[in-house]
Amino acid sequence: MIPDWNWANDFLKGGRKKYERPLYDRRLRIWKTNKWDADSDINIGHAWNLINPLVTYHKDGTTTIQAPTYPHGWSALRGYSTRFTINRYAGIKVMQRNFKFYLEEEDAPLSPPKIQGCRMCKQSGLIDSWCSPVTCWGGRNSNDRKCPEHPDAVLRTGSGWHDLPCEHGDYRGHTVTKGQPCYSCGGAKKRDYGSKPERTQWTGTPLRLRDGKIIKSAATLLERMVADYVEPIG
Numbered sequence: 001m002i003p004d005w006n007w008a009n010d011f012l013k014g015g016r017k018k019y020e021r022p023l024y025d026r027r028l029r030i031w032k033t034n035k036w037d038a039d040s041d042i043n044i045g046h047a048w049n050l051i052n053p054l055v056t057y058h059k060d061g062t063t064t065i066q067a068p069t070y071p072h073g074w075s076a077l078r079g080y081s082t083r084f085t086i087n088r089y090a091g092i093k094v095m096q097r098n099f100k101f102y103l104e105e106e107d108a109p110l111s112p113p114k115i116q117g118c119r120m121c122k123q124s125g126l127i128d129s130w131c132s133p134v135t136c137w138g139g140r141n142s143n144d145r146k147c148p149e150h151p152d153a154v155l156r157t158g159s160g161w162h163d164l165p166c167e168h169g170d171y172r173g174h175t176v177t178k179g180q181p182c183y184s185c186g187g188a189k190k191r192d193y194g195s196k197p198e199r200t201q202w203t204g205t206p207l208r209l210r211d212g213k214i215i216k217s218a219a220t221l222l223e224r225m226v227a228d229y230v231e232p233i234g
Contacts, residue, residue, distance in 0.1 A: 020032065020035070029050065054085050055090045062208055077096070091106055092104065092213075102199035103200045105212060107212075110194075115190055116191070117190055118182060118185035120184035121184065121189070127182045127183070128178065128179060129180040132166065132173045137160065
């Protein structure tokens with residue numbers, strides 16, 4: 001369930017002040033914008049910055065998310081705690097890719113499939129594996145400190161164990177070329193590099209949500225006129 005105004009209001013009722021209390025989660029705090037208004041917006045943010053809430057719940061069931069940009073251009077979105085808070089309390093994922101930030105909505109539509117040769121195994125379906133020798137502890141409990149199963153084995157000093165050769169006859173760990181199916185494509189030699197959730201780039205400006213989805217505002221008359229006048233690219 002995605003938290004909303006009703007959830008936040010019930011949580012505040014359990015506190016002493018009824019309009020502000022700790023969230024008991026990574027020094028987060030929850031408070032009403034107007035403590036005298038029973039229908040006031042309810043905010044969630046860091047305890048050391050109550051001026052800039054990260055999540056704001058509204059009585060109509062919508063939620064506003066935002067992340068401030070501080071002097072010298074430092075965005076609060078660069079902090080994992082900020083992204084995690086918005087994800088947990090607004091129901092929308094915030095992720096960072098190449099120093100840019102993106103939103104992934106609840107049940108976001110997927111991009112078209114893009115079947116290509118596997119880049120991990122170079123379309124062979126196999127990747128290198130690691131083979132280790134087998135350890136035998138047969139001499140640990142023997143009185144003469146010898147392995148009853150392998151009389152010729154040389155036991156490790158004071159330990160009672162010794163190595164057995166692996167299936168390749170090696171006593172040391174070693175790489176086996178193309179020794180296991182590729183974990184990226186499952187041995188199919190191809191994989192789908194598409195079918196990814198569509199994401200929206202975000203700079204941290206206030207954005208309204210409902211049920212974990214961005215509320216698309218209707219285009220203005222000027223925007224519609226420009227869209228009709230300018231031919232789309234592609």
